[in-house]
Amino acid sequence: MANKRNTFLLIWILTAIGCLFVFLKYASPKIFQVLMAKDHPMPTPSTLMMWYMIMGVLAGLVYATTSNQKFADFLSFLLPGSGHVIQSFLRNMLFVAFPVLVGWFVYTWSIPGAASPVELRIQHPTLPQDFEKLENPFRQKDDQAQRKSIEEGKILFQTYCRPCHGSKADGNGPFANSFRLRPINFQDPGTIATVVDNYLFWRIKEGGPGLPSEATPWDSAMPSWKDDLKDDEIWMIIMGEYDTAGVMPRQREKQE
Amino acid sequence: MNNVKILLMVTKKSAFVWLFILSFVLPLTLSQKIFASEAPAQVAQEAAVSGVELPQFEGGQVSGSSQSSEGQPATDVGTTTAVAAEEEEIVPVQYRTFFGIDSRLVVWIVSELHLMFAAFVLGVPIFAVIVEIVGFKGGDIKYDKMAKEFTKLLSAAFATTASLGGLLAFCLFGLYPEFMGHMTNVFAPTMYVYALLFFGEAFTLYGYYYSWDILKGTAAKKWFHISLGVMLNLFGTGLMFITNSWATYMMSPAGIVPATGKVLSMYQAVYNLLWMPVNIHRLIANVCFGGFVVGAYAAVKFLGAKTEEERAHYDWMGYVGNFIGVGALIPLPFAGYWLGREVYSASPVMGNIMMGGAFSWTFIIQAILIGMLFIGVNYYLWLGMGRIKGSERYTRFIKYLIFVIFLCFAVWLTPHNLPLSGEERAMIGEQYHPFSKYFGVMAAKNAVVNLIILATFFSFLIYRRSNKGEMVPFSEQGKAGKIGIFSALIFCLLMLVSYAVSLNFVELDANIKVFVNPLIRALYIQAFAVCLAAFLTFKNKGKLGQTLLFAVTAGIAVLYFWYYGFQVMQKANLVLRYLSVTQVAIVMSCLIMNAIIDVFMFRKAKLVGGIVWGKMPVRSQYTLLLLCIVIVILMGLMGFIRSGLRMDWHIYGVLQDTSPWAYTPTLSYMGRVVGLIVVLFLGLVTFVFWLANLGEKKEEAKPKGYNYEVSGDDYGNAH
Numbered sequence: 001m002a003n004k005r006n007t008f009l010l011i012w013i014l015t016a017i018g019c020l021f022v023f024l025k026y027a028s029p030k031i032f033q034v035l036m037a038k039d040h041p042m043p044t045p046s047t048l049m050m051w052y053m054i055m056g057v058l059a060g061l062v063y064a065t066t067s068n069q070k071f072a073d074f075l076s077f078l079l080p081g082s083g084h085v086i087q088s089f090l091r092n093m094l095f096v097a098f099p100v101l102v103g104w105f106v107y108t109w110s111i112p113g114a115a116s117p118v119e120l121r122i123q124h125p126t127l128p129q130d131f132e133k134l135e136n137p138f139r140q141k142d143d144q145a146q147r148k149s150i151e152e153g154k155i156l157f158q159t160y161c162r163p164c165h166g167s168k169a170d171g172n173g174p175f176a177n178s179f180r181l182r183p184i185n186f187q188d189p190g191t192i193a194t195v196v197d198n199y200l201f202w203r204i205k206e207g208g209p210g211l212p213s214e215a216t217p218w219d220s221a222m223p224s225w226k227d228d229l230k231d232d233e234i235w236m237i238i239m240g241e242y243d244t245a246g247v248m249p250r251q252r253e254k255q256e
Numbered sequence: 257m258n259n260v261k262i263l264l265m266v267t268k269k270s271a272f273v274w275l276f277i278l279s280f281v282l283p284l285t286l287s288q289k290i291f292a293s294e295a296p297a298q299v300a301q302e303a304a305v306s307g308v309e310l311p312q313f314e315g316g317q318v319s320g321s322s323q324s325s326e327g328q329p330a331t332d333v334g335t336t337t338a339v340a341a342e343e344e345e346i347v348p349v350q351y352r353t354f355f356g357i358d359s360r361l362v363v364w365i366v367s368e369l370h371l372m373f374a375a376f377v378l379g380v381p382i383f384a385v386i387v388e389i390v391g392f393k394g395g396d397i398k399y400d401k402m403a404k405e406f407t408k409l410l411s412a413a414f415a416t417t418a419s420l421g422g423l424l425a426f427c428l429f430g431l432y433p434e435f436m437g438h439m440t441n442v443f444a445p446t447m448y449v450y451a452l453l454f455f456g457e458a459f460t461l462y463g464y465y466y467s468w469d470i471l472k473g474t475a476a477k478k479w480f481h482i483s484l485g486v487m488l489n490l491f492g493t494g495l496m497f498i499t500n501s502w503a504t505y506m507m508s509p510a511g512i513v514p515a516t517g518k519v520l521s522m523y524q525a526v527y528n529l530l531w532m533p534v535n536i537h538r539l540i541a542n543v544c545f546g547g548f549v550v551g552a553y554a555a556v557k558f559l560g561a562k563t564e565e566e567r568a569h570y571d572w573m574g575y576v577g578n579f580i581g582v583g584a585l586i587p588l589p590f591a592g593y594w595l596g597r598e599v600y601s602a603s604p605v606m607g608n609i610m611m612g613g614a615f616s617w618t619f620i621i622q623a624i625l626i627g628m629l630f631i632g633v634n635y636y637l638w639l640g641m642g643r644i645k646g647s648e649r650y651t652r653f654i655k656y657l658i659f660v661i662f663l664c665f666a667v668w669l670t671p672h673n674l675p676l677s678g679e680e681r682a683m684i685g686e687q688y689h690p691f692s693k694y695f696g697v698m699a700a701k702n703a704v705v706n707l708i709i710l711a712t713f714f715s716f717l718i719y720r721r722s723n724k725g726e727m728v729p730f731s732e733q734g735k736a737g738k739i740g741i742f743s744a745l746i747f748c749l750l751m752l753v754s755y756a757v758s759l760n761f762v763e764l765d766a767n768i769k770v771f772v773n774p775l776i777r778a779l780y781i782q783a784f785a786v787c788l789a790a791f792l793t794f795k796n797k798g799k800l801g802q803t804l805l806f807a808v809t810a811g812i813a814v815l816y817f818w819y820y821g822f823q824v825m826q827k828a829n830l831v832l833r834y835l836s837v838t839q840v841a842i843v844m845s846c847l848i849m850n851a852i853i854d855v856f857m858f859r860k861a862k863l864v865g866g867i868v869w870g871k872m873p874v875r876s877q878y879t880l881l882l883l884c885i886v887i888v889i890l891m892g893l894m895g896f897i898r899s900g901l902r903m904d905w906h907i908y909g910v911l912q913d914t915s916p917w918a919y920t921p922t923l924s925y926m927g928r929v930v931g932l933i934v935v936l937f938l939g940l941v942t943f944v945f946w947l948a949n950l951g952e953k954k955e956e957a958k959p960k961g962y963n964y965e966v967s968g969d970d971y972g973n974a975h
Contacts, residue, residue, distance in 0.1 A: 032690045043683050047675045048691055052666055059662040062631065066638040066654050068873055116678035123673045124612035126903065132605045181681060188688065189825035190672055190697045194612060196604045247826045248768075250604055 009070065010077040011090055013060040020056040024049055047118065123190075125211050127199050136197040136235050146239070153240025156233055160225070161241065169245035179221055186245035193247040200238045200249075204229070350434045351915045359431035360917035365933055366427055368895050370420035372545075372888065372937045375538075377417045378492045379546025380406050381461075383580045385485035392478050400472075402573055406550060407465045412948035414461055416940065418454075435906045438517055439502060442525050446498050453494045460488040496542075497535050504530040506907050507898070508602035514910045529602045533595040534898075540591050544584035545887050551577030552884030553945060555877035568870035574880050575640065575869075581883065582633045586712065586847070589626070589705050590840045597833055599901070606901050606908070611698075612672070614920055618897050620671050621923075623701075625890045627665040630708050632883045634661060637719045639876040645865025647722035653714070660711045664704035672696030699821025702836060706843050707814045710806065713847055717854055725862040729796045737856040738794075744852035745790045748845040752783040755841050759834060771828040774820060775838045778812050782842045785809070786849050798857040802850045809846035813839050888937055892930040900926075 029041035036042065044052075064074040077091065138149040158167060164183040166172040171185035186192045192200060202210070207224035225234065242249055354362040384406040391399025429436045440447070464484045471481035511524030519525065554574035561567040600607030609615055638654050641647035674692050676684070694700060730737060756779035759772050785808040792801030817839050824831045902908045904918040912918075921929070 036690065040683070040685065042690060043680065044691070045674045045676055045680050045689055048670065051669065055662055055666055059658050062635055063655060063658050065875060066635070067642050067651065118675045118677045120617060120675050121673040122613055123616055124608045126609050126613050127605045132603070180678065182685065188693065189822050190688070190693065193826055193829060195608060199608065248829060250829050
């Protein structure tokens, strides 16, 4: 028979899974609130919660079955007849708790309620082919000309883009709070730093209304600027925007 | 009589199988009919709206609406006379349908099935020959027997691969005549070479299998037989390289005038930008695929084994299959990253579609599947420790490995863009949740995949050591040990230092080039760590050397590059490609050096106990089956992604797909088709393996003459 410590393997695993739940549900939102200096907690999204919990359960099951001895220990906890008082108490608790937990899940999933649907979002909607071959004319110029276009672009950025995207291109413009989905923080390395210049050109020129059908449900409040800005002005805004955000556009690599 | 019973049984079972297949096919066919009726109008509308002049291949394209469903020009039936029909000009046909079923679906299924069988037929000979050489050099007959058993499966699968290849060619030429006209125009000479190589493949494969028993007895005969196997691999690899040139040309066309389709250089068309990355990726993936399919075959045999000897044999075979699968799986992410990077080089837009656009969610599915593969192979190794006396000393590490691997898996599958409800978005209050912000980008993914690889390698090391006891000091290992360690050291130093030196000469703007300097320093630090590990091994402190090398590698390639990857992404994304290669070089040097140290450190070590082959829990065999199913799904998924990235182009930027099936399928539709392909492949491969074993059922009832209570040396020979 297994030793005393091992006979509680099931309880240890359940405790670990419980700790993971508490961390994701309660600790992590507070930790991120402090780390990111927010005035509100950053709740773990339900999708991630589900994925991480599934993985936690899977990890527990993998550990419990890595040897026949562990597997026997894991199951033995559920068998009657082992004389330990604490073990009997925990086993009875488990037999009561498990159906209650299942019932609670069924209840919470089946009660009527109103919630907006969870949307599968795509980071970069497909760039139409006619924008792919475009080149930013200012990137080809000498340093002095580039610097000039950046400075002019910054002025244009502050004029047209600042209200939403903020003076530092960090997504904190004066209007930012009025959007359901806040304007993008361009300083984030996962945003404009991952795309080429012409991707921005397309997004500025066509805006949300110009998104292709396959881009849905990529909802964007970005206006279309094609009637208000000339192409050169848009390219200059792009130059100024990258400089303001302190990031570089993805550059075409030389084909080896 | 028995055969009649078998046939009756197969007939009964096949009815259920057909019902199962139909349940997949019918919804697909129906949905296609619905889509087909809407699609032409949609295509025409989109073309009208876009109004964009794109480079077009002038191959006599005719709009879809002017053709009947069978691709024939529309005619006024009431006024057509026999004379008019004779005088009617023949209009080139662009597309046909396959008995009313959508052509793309047919080509998708047939080509993927062909690819899967081809992967098996190309992957298995590589390790069949290696296993044969190992058996021959080590004088162990069971390796030879196993290599022959692999080859028996090959010969049966080869005919199916060829049949599917023929069907695919007919489908392509029949259903997409204009597209195939273009391909033939560019690649016709390579098609003849392909046919010649195919003859070579067929002759060497059957020669290799049928001469197995004839060509043994003397060393000269055996080497001749092995050389046949090598030839078989060369022909197979040549075949794959040619077909890869066709497939990659469709993604990154070269050597032609895009506007007219005129061929300027067939060499450039073959050696297009994505050709070599796909060649290398597929070569490794085929070995991985073959290993896991063989592992599943052994698992089925193990589960049906009647005797201890049979169980021992198939347990050992499953172990070897899994070992080969893992061996190929470890470098696969590196090759995959190279391919992905070159997709970005070929077209940044295609790259964005792949990783951040329409195909980004398929990569989350890929992440789940790859995570399952790594967890599966580790789990199998941990379970395998149960059959080794002495493994108890190392099982304490398992819980830490589980923690590390699952933690990495969690980061690996966290998407940059989470599916969020409106309420969650409002509560988070910004674009990204911190989990997705820091875990969802490539810097994090690269870091954790390297940690998973290191953890898997560590699992393998503790498995390997389970049977080893007291070591002979390295100083007493003789010349072989010193030469081995020294060779590995030189190889690693050449790899690290030469790359560090080459980084000094990369052509970048000065403000970006400063971001390369930390990479150079990291490579030199790793080179020093490798030297230190070798030095400590010479001083009989090999374990300390290994530990230091692991620590330095994890510190640089995982922790530091996770952080530095973010910096580079922001400020100098051109440096990302150098960062990735540096990361790979550092991890590879750790794997190579530590593996060689381990081999020589534990050479001549006292054995704690034998490996009891066959003493494996049943769940280990189901793990092997799971690994096979996962790799088949993964191959189906990646095939879809590679092909789908062209969006509505047959040949990207050159020849547009104007058929009604040019739309990008939804994830749901893709899932059903890939699911159907997986079921069909597994069903076919089971049938083919059953056929291969039909004639030898009685003979194989009881394999004789093996002692599976093998020593550590026997085990060592497997590697």
